[in-house]
Amino acid sequence: MSQDLEKRLKEILPYAEIYKIYKNKYYAKIPKDKWLESAKKLKDAGFVLLSAVTAVDRLNSIEVMFICRRLEANGLVIVGTLIDRNDPRILSLVPIWEGAHFHERETFDLMGVYFEGNPDLRRILLPDHWVGHPLRKDYKW
Amino acid sequence: MVSIQEKTVGREVRKLVINVGPQHPSTHGPMDLIITVEGETIIDVDVKLGYIHRGIEKLCELRNYFQIPTYLNRLCYVSGMFWEYGFVKAVEEIMDAKVPERAEWLRVIACELTRIASHLVWFAAFAADVGLFTAFPWGLRDRDRILDLLEMMSGQRMTFGYFRVGGVRYDLPAGFHDYAEKALNYVERNLKDYEKLIYENPVFLARTVDICPVSASKAIELGWTGPVLRASGVKRDLRRDEPYAAYEAIDFEIPVGKKGDTFDRVYVRMEEIKQSINIVRQALKRLPSGPYQHRALLYPPPGIGYGYVEDSRGECGYMIVSDGSPKPYRVKIRSPAYVHVMSLPKVMKGSKIADLYAILGSFDPCLGEIDR
Secondary structure, eight states, rough: HHHHHHHHHHHHHHEEEEEEETTEEEEEOGGGGHHHHHHHHHHTOOOOOOEEEEEESSSSEEEEEEEEESSSSSSSSEEEHHHHHHHEEOOSSSTTOOTTHHHHHHHHHHHHOEEEEEEEOOOOOHHHTTOOOSSTTTTTO | HHHHHHHHTTTTTOOOEEEEOOOOOTTTTSEEEEEEEEETTEEEEEEETTTTTTHHHHHHHHHOTTTTTHHTTSSSSHHHHHHHHHHHHHHHHHTTTOHHHHHHHHHHHHHHHHHHHHHHHHHHHHHHHHHHHTHHHHHHHHHHHHHHHHHHSSSSSSOOOOOOOEEEESOOOEEEEEHHHHHHHHHHHHHHHHHHHHHHHHHHHHHTTSSOOOOOHHHTTTTTTTHHHHTTTOOOHHHHSOOOTGGOOOOOOOOOSSSSSSSHHHHHHHHHHHHHHHHHHHHHOOOSOOOOOOOOOSOOOOOEEEEEEEEESOOOEEEEEEEESSSSSEEEEEEEEHHHHHOOOOHHOOOOOGHHHHHHHHHHHOOEEEEE
16 A cells, blocks of 8 residues: 555656655655646645645755645655755745645745745744744744 | 715725734634725635744754653643644654554543543634523533543643653543543533534524535645534545544544535534544443553654644644754644634635624634644
8 A cells, every 4th residue: 555655656756756754654855846846746646635835944955845645545745845045935836725825924934935926925923023034943032 | 984975875885904803702812813894795804823923843943852742732722632642643653663552542532532622612612602602601611521531631631741652641540431431421411402502593503504615625725624624525534544543443433514614614523522422432441451651762763754633623733853863853833723714814705794703713713723
């Protein structure tokens, strides 16, 4: 069962490095220019439910991730890509999942990633006048 | 006043911006809804959050794995067990820890009792939102019987600290079975009163039926999970579809709605209370003997883990990135109520302003987990 999923993921994302995290959970590392394409392919292949869009500060770059899962069968994939830390820009997933909107707002607020194409990229948890992005490792408070 | 009338005569209704919150009894916490109305119809909603943002994700990066669950059960004060469990599950996945069988069953009991308590609080608050103030003390009265059980299990009424990596912290105390059976019977008996109170009440039905229906495809598109997704007719439950703990061995039904309107969201939760009572009874009957915790590693090896549990609101998920040190490198908390509340602007347009509180209440917002 889980091997089927791994094979399936390799078919959907031939350019990705795929690691198994746990039973039916996989982590796929993709190049930056395949970001939107991967999301679209995964959604068409049945990974229709977007759990989250988030980011991890990797010190010399920022890793942006989205987590999506299947509805009919079990299975979850975390897709991550590295972007430049000084110019953190990536395409927005809103054209693919409407629900990506507020996850991107949160990631922008706390990690400072600009999602190009997001219709309403504002701070959400912190006040509008806040300076800096607290989840970055070099944030001073 | 004059200007409104003048413009109405000119076939142009003036738009009005109203602030609901941040201090408002119906928002269930400090949350600000900035609604634009045209006459009585809502044409735009902007949700303003962050009034109790405590930065728990950042705090997690500064504490070790033993200290963190203390923060997490404060994420949502009505369903603390789930939030501890999600984190513990993610850590167990990274270190591939084994959990004794008895602990798995105790976890089921803890989670389902919390679900009953959480849904009862929701029922009390929602009924008060739509004008049934009788139900408010009723719901809280019954919830206290469940909290007594949770206190017997963990020593705390709300901030439990019950889950630990590799098992649970305490075994069941003597006499728990009898007390649990009494409390469950009590709640079950009262549930019949509740159903009469809401299903046979024309005022309640008028305020919920056909209010803000959400189609299944829309709900999936927005990433909804839990009771609100099931109310839209999608039979999706992580306890059944991606079983964890001892749920695989338990026989229970998944209630689903038909139209996805406010009434269905009420119906699904009321049925879930019954199913949870059923699950707790089964678990108490089949509880195996043996150890209730294993000795686990102090902290996980480098890796990434995603732990999820079916919370009383939806998918409560933790993504943990570990670098092999005693502290996690990054903890991402996936809150279901955040997703539901932030999609309000996308589903609420066109509703009447009088229905605002019924719609908002049916999503069961909990600001502790939304703001984190």
